[in-house]
Amino acid sequence: MKVSKQIQDLITKRLKGHSLDAPFYLSPEIFDLDIKEIFSKHWIQVAIDPDIPEPGDYVTVDIGRNSIVILRDDDMSVRAHHNVCRHRGARLCSEHKGSVGNLVCPYHQWTYNLTGELIYAEHMGDQFKHSEHHLKSVHVENLAGLIFICLAEVPPQDFSVMRDAMMPYLLPHGLQDCKIAKQVDLIEDANWKLTMENNRECYHCATNHPELTASLFEYGFGYQPSPNNIEQVEEFTRLAAERSAQWESANLPSQEIDRLDDLITGFRTQRLPLDRGGESQTLDGRVASGILLGDFDRADLGGLSFWTQPNSWHHFMSDHIVSFSVFPISAEKTLVRTKWLVQKDAREGIDYQLDNLTAVWNATNDQDKMLVELSQKGANSDAYQPGPYSPYTEGLVEKFCKWYIDRLTESIDVIDSSDSVEPITFIKSIKS
Amino acid sequence: MQKNSQQRINSERFWDALPPPWNSDIQETLTCIQVRVETHDVKSFIFATPDNSGFTFRPGQFITLELEIEGETINRCYTISSTPTRPHTLSITVKRVPNGSVSNWLHDNLKAGDSVRVLGAAGEFTCVTFPADKYLFLSAGSGITPLMSMARTHFDLSDDRDITFIHSARTPDDIIFERELALIASSQQNFRTCFICERLGARRDWHGPTGMLSLSALTLMAPDFMEREIFVCGPAPYMKAVRSMLDAAGFERQHYHEESFSFENLPEEVREGVLEAVLEAHQEDAPNTELEVAALTPSTEVGALALLSEVTSFKVMFQKSAREIVCGAQQHVLEAARATGVRLASSCAQGMCGTCKVKLISGQVAMQHKGGIRQREIDQGMVLLCCSKPLTDLVIDK
Numbered sequence: 001m002k003v004s005k006q007i008q009d010l011i012t013k014r015l016k017g018h019s020l021d022a023p024f025y026l027s028p029e030i031f032d033l034d035i036k037e038i039f040s041k042h043w044i045q046v047a048i049d050p051d052i053p054e055p056g057d058y059v060t061v062d063i064g065r066n067s068i069v070i071l072r073d074d075d076m077s078v079r080a081h082h083n084v085c086r087h088r089g090a091r092l093c094s095e096h097k098g099s100v101g102n103l104v105c106p107y108h109q110w111t112y113n114l115t116g117e118l119i120y121a122e123h124m125g126d127q128f129k130h131s132e133h134h135l136k137s138v139h140v141e142n143l144a145g146l147i148f149i150c151l152a153e154v155p156p157q158d159f160s161v162m163r164d165a166m167m168p169y170l171l172p173h174g175l176q177d178c179k180i181a182k183q184v185d186l187i188e189d190a191n192w193k194l195t196m197e198n199n200r201e202c203y204h205c206a207t208n209h210p211e212l213t214a215s216l217f218e219y220g221f222g223y224q225p226s227p228n229n230i231e232q233v234e235e236f237t238r239l240a241a242e243r244s245a246q247w248e249s250a251n252l253p254s255q256e257i258d259r260l261d262d263l264i265t266g267f268r269t270q271r272l273p274l275d276r277g278g279e280s281q282t283l284d285g286r287v288a289s290g291i292l293l294g295d296f297d298r299a300d301l302g303g304l305s306f307w308t309q310p311n312s313w314h315h316f317m318s319d320h321i322v323s324f325s326v327f328p329i330s331a332e333k334t335l336v337r338t339k340w341l342v343q344k345d346a347r348e349g350i351d352y353q354l355d356n357l358t359a360v361w362n363a364t365n366d367q368d369k370m371l372v373e374l375s376q377k378g379a380n381s382d383a384y385q386p387g388p389y390s391p392y393t394e395g396l397v398e399k400f401c402k403w404y405i406d407r408l409t410e411s412i413d414v415i416d417s418s419d420s421v422e423p424i425t426f427i428k429s430i431k432s
Numbered sequence: 433m434q435k436n437s438q439q440r441i442n443s444e445r446f447w448d449a450l451p452p453p454w455n456s457d458i459q460e461t462l463t464c465i466q467v468r469v470e471t472h473d474v475k476s477f478i479f480a481t482p483d484n485s486g487f488t489f490r491p492g493q494f495i496t497l498e499l500e501i502e503g504e505t506i507n508r509c510y511t512i513s514s515t516p517t518r519p520h521t522l523s524i525t526v527k528r529v530p531n532g533s534v535s536n537w538l539h540d541n542l543k544a545g546d547s548v549r550v551l552g553a554a555g556e557f558t559c560v561t562f563p564a565d566k567y568l569f570l571s572a573g574s575g576i577t578p579l580m581s582m583a584r585t586h587f588d589l590s591d592d593r594d595i596t597f598i599h600s601a602r603t604p605d606d607i608i609f610e611r612e613l614a615l616i617a618s619s620q621q622n623f624r625t626c627f628i629c630e631r632l633g634a635r636r637d638w639h640g641p642t643g644m645l646s647l648s649a650l651t652l653m654a655p656d657f658m659e660r661e662i663f664v665c666g667p668a669p670y671m672k673a674v675r676s677m678l679d680a681a682g683f684e685r686q687h688y689h690e691e692s693f694s695f696e697n698l699p700e701e702v703r704e705g706v707l708e709a710v711l712e713a714h715q716e717d718a719p720n721t722e723l724e725v726a727a728l729t730p731s732t733e734v735g736a737l738a739l740l741s742e743v744t745s746f747k748v749m750f751q752k753s754a755r756e757i758v759c760g761a762q763q764h765v766l767e768a769a770r771a772t773g774v775r776l777a778s779s780c781a782q783g784m785c786g787t788c789k790v791k792l793i794s795g796q797v798a799m800q801h802k803g804g805i806r807q808r809e810i811d812q813g814m815v816l817l818c819c820s821k822p823l824t825d826l827v828i829d830k
Contacts, residue, residue: 056806074803101786101804109779109787113803120780 001036001411004029008414014405017398018386025191025379031331034192035064037411038310038404040151043159043265045312045325046070049145049176050341052078056099056114061149062327068138068149069093069103073114080138080149081116087133103135143167145175146314146323156264162308169253169269169304173316174294178341181320181348182358186336188369190376192311192328193404195336198372199313199324200396208371211363213275215285216303220272224392236273243273243302252301260399261406266309268396273302280317281360287319289352291343307396309403319343320352322361332376338365441591442563450488450519464546465521470608473528474574475539476513478521479548486519489553490560491581492663492691495524496551501537508534511665511691512553513577517588525608527574557663557691558582564661564687565594568654570645570674572600572666576608578691579665583623587616594622596654600645600670603633626653645670647677658683665691746822750774750830751793759822765797766817776817776830780804783819790817795826 003011007030010021024030044063047070051059058071060083067083069092083092085105092103092112102119103112111120116135121128139150141159144167150156188195198204202221205213219236223229244254254271277285279299287299296318304316311326321341328334340357348354378384389398440446462479470476481487494511514523529535542548559567559582569579576599586593601607604627613625628641628649641649650657658681664674671690678688748759748768759768766778766788778788783801792813797820799805805816817828 054806054808099806099808101801101806101809102784104779104785104787104804109785111780111785111804119802120782120784122779 001033002413003033005414007033008412011405011408011412014401015386016402017389017391019197019389020193020401020405021386022379022384025194025376026331028331031191031328032064033408033412034328037408039063039328040066041411042152042156042310042407043141043148043150043308044310045146045148045308047147047325048180048323048339048341049078049142049147050178050180050339050344051097051147053179054099056101057097058093058100059097060093060095062329063149063151064328066151067091068151070140070147070149071100071103071114078140078142078147079114079116080140081112081135082138084136085110086118086135087121092135144170144173145178146170146312148308158263158265161259161263162265162267165257165259166267166269166306168251169271170306170316172252172294172296173304173321174343175316175321175341177344178293178321179344179346180339181342181346181352182340182354184338184358184362184365186338186365186369187329188334188336188372189332190334190372191332191379192326192334193401194372194375194379195326195334195368196310196400197397198368198375200307200400201390201394203390203393204371208367209364211283211360212281214283214360215274215276215278215281217272217275220270222390222393222395224390239273243300244271247271247301254302254304258399260307260309260396261403264407266399266403268307268399269305271302271304274300274317278302280319281315281322282356283359287317288357289319289342289346291346291351292318293321293343309400310407320357334372336365336369441586441589441593442560444560447488447490447516447560450516451486460550460552461547462522462550464542464544464548466544467542470525471606473539473606474525474608476523476525477538477542478514478523479550480521484520487514487516487522487553488519489516489522490555490558491515491585492558492560492578493553493555494578495522495553497524498549498551499534499537501533506534507551511555511557511578511581513580515581515584515588517585525574525577525580527608555691557665557689559586559661559663562661562687562689566656566660567593567595568657568660568662569595569597570600570662570664570666571598572645572670573602573606574608575664575666575670575691577665579663580609580613582663583613583616587620587623592620592622596624596626596657596660598626598628598645598650598653600628600630600666602630604629604635604638604640605633628653645674645677647681650677657681661687661689663689746795747825748822749825749827751827752830759826761823762821764818765820765822765826765828769817778818781818783816786816788817789814791815791829793827793829796823797821797826798823 010023014020040063046061047059052070052072055072055074055076058069060067060069068080069083070078070080073079085092085107087105087108087110090105090107092105103114109122110118112135113119116137118130118133121130139155141148143163202218205216205218217236219233223233225233247254252271256270258268260266260268274280274285279285279287281303282288292299299318301318306314306316312324314321314323319342323339323341325337326334327337338361342352342357346352460481463482464477465480466478468476468478489512494509496507496509499506499508510524510526512522513525514521526535526538528539557578569583571579579597583595583597586595597613599607607627617623617625628643628645629638630644631642632638643649654660662678664671745758745760747756748765749756755774757768757772757774759765766776766781769776776788779785784804786804789805792815797815799815799820801816801819805814
């Protein structure tokens with residue numbers, strides 16, 4: 001993609017180990033670049049198997065200006081198509097979720113089967129070739145129930161690296177046999193990168209997330225040793241090693257894999273012990289659902305976390321899974337979609353209480369929303385300048401930013417100044 | 433040998449080497465040259481052409497007779513019981529039906545030397561186009577005729593195919609072609625017959641099974657029925673029972689073939705004849721007209737009777753709009769509604785787009801959709817009116 005010299009400079013001269021320059025959080029032009037180069041060319045985590053359990057079930061997601069319909073075909077495979085009728089472009093599915101026999105345009109009833117083939121169009125004459133008007137399909141990958149799409153014609157080929165590494169970690173949790181107990185869509189008035197950066201560190205956890213840190217050890221995500229915490233950190237390290245050995249012997253991989261910034265399809269995973277009850281991310285650390293996932297026969301399996309670049313993270317416990325996907329809406333608005341999953345036979349009110357299941361992350365999400373919105377406000381200030389990341393607790397934030405900047409660097413072409421039609425003005429100067 | 437004969441019988445080229453087949457639009461005058469008594473109430477009528485040209489058709493097809501009965505022209509379809517491998521003659525095998533005007537007329541009047549006007553062979557119910565290593569022929573009553581034609585063809589061509597022929601009859605004395613089937617079975621290695629009779633009747637020494645055909649009986653008689661290409665002909669309730677039996681067993685519909693007559697595809701004059709017969713039956717308004725009998729009795733006039741039942745009609749009530757229409761049993765509800773001026777949202781009219789999806793409050797329909805509706809929607813009582821034919825009176829939430 002062609003970008004102005006100013007944007008190229010921002011990308012190439014980004015100060016390592018520091019937060020991004022303000023335009024990355026503010027500029028509509030950079031937002032467009034993010035949609036085109038990041039969200040339209042990489043594997044984006046958009047849905048999960050339990051969103052579309054049965055043939056004909058669909059879910060729609062917006063990636064920038066594109067609406068994509070992800071659906072379950074009759075052979076149970078997952079397919080994704082642009083949600084655009086090939087007749088005059090009307091949107092086929094206007095709901096976020098639903099179920100269809102075939103995909104029928106509400107405008108003139110052009111009818112597509114679930115593979116996207118146009119199977120019926122009235123009044124188009126004998127010469128009309130249905131085969132030339134099939135839906136535009138989108139690449140789909142299903143990783144143990146996590147559904148990824150890629151809008152690029154040729155998607156990144158290294159999805160298989162993530163798949164091969166992650167299958168042994170994820171499969172025992174049986175995501176595909178879960179149901180969605182609750183979905184919450186949260187709109188944050190902040191740039192999507194602030195949402196992601198916030199997710200990639202726990203520097204802020206102890207003071208901001210009392211509910212989350214009831215069970216989550218803050219030490220698991222990087223910590224600067226000090227005389228005050230040395231005993232606790234050592235105790236955590238000892239516990240992690242002990243539990244890890246137990247899990248490994250039960251065929252539950254736990255070792256950290258960090259490929260956040262050296263793969264195009266970047267990801268990271270690790271299984272860590274939990275505090276208090278030691279079973280789940282709940283207020284008391286005990287399981288929220290009486291029906292364990294997969295074939296688990298014990299509940300204290302810690303929390304398996306899985307982060308993907310650029311837009312998702314997931315926590316897999318013995319009894320439930322919390323899955324987060326991030327969708328940019330505009331430069332300063334972001335959708336955070338959270339799903340709580342329990343085993344599909346678990347009964348609400350009997351095997352689990354919804355309030356208890358969702359308490360930790362509902363509270364944590366609200367707290368994070370407040371924090372990233374504070375950051376967004378700060379980025380709008382004339383006084384904002386990129387600040388340094390903690391080498392102890394913000395290494396993963398740096399990896400997120402490095403991945404992002406690397407991906408942009410690889411894709412940009414600078415516009416000759418002679419090509420530049422209009423001068424680029426950054427929001428900040430407009431606002432002042 | 434087996435291989436060659438298989439290639440022959442399922443090869444269109446083989447059949448095309450014969451004189452060109454009848455087009456169902458071509459009418460010919462045939463001469464009845466013999467009447468054979470098959471059972472106490474079944475006769476075969478054998479025909480020849482006046483110029484001795486041969487008959488070409490596919491085993492399983494039907495012809496349409498145009499008869500003058502009491503000054504009226506009546507058209508009736510009959511499946512051919514003879515085989516194209518004996519091309520000089522053609523036969524139909526007709527069972528008397530109580531109050532059946534045409535079947536009784538044939539039994540009482542048609543004799544050797546008479547001329548009959550006939551429309552050429554038609555129909556898709558034939559083993560020729562469905563090659564398989566193993567067949568299962570299921571018939572009841574005079575529904576045996578198209579299957580007999582197929583069995584005779586395999587026999588005549590020395591195509592010793594693995595065929596199990598299961599025939600249902602009222603009593604042992606009602607089994608049509610019993611001895612001929614026994615002869616075929618004794619001459620071929622892989623041809624088997626089984627007869628199942630509703631009751632013993634006069635032949636108290638009958639030691640075949642009695643009762644109705646059931647899944648357990650079928651499993652005993654043809655344990656490998658799931659692997660067979662199945663051809664079925666008999667009265668509508670029989671075929672319906674077989675269908676649900678096979679559905680329950682999970683048998684794949686693509687390997688299931690039944691004799692059925694589509695009203696729309698028949699020549700105009702045949703349709704008129706059928707409509708007249710129906711009107712006549714309705715005018716008599718007697719409970720035991722041919723219509724009711726058709727549902728209960730195995731009949732040679734399978735085709736005609738199927739047609740009669742097809743034009744039976746049902747009441748369809750659109751509850752919200754408080755409109756009531758009449759819909760033919762063989763008519764799609766949407767089409768009937770449209771004809772009566774009831775406007776419903778619809779588009780493809782083929783069961784694909786789902787635009788005409790409605791809730792069926794009461795009644796039953798036969799629906800043949802093409803993906804426009806999901807099973808769970810069907811389970812919730814939804815139907816697509818464009819591809820649903822009524823089986824009962826209906827109440828629709830619209």
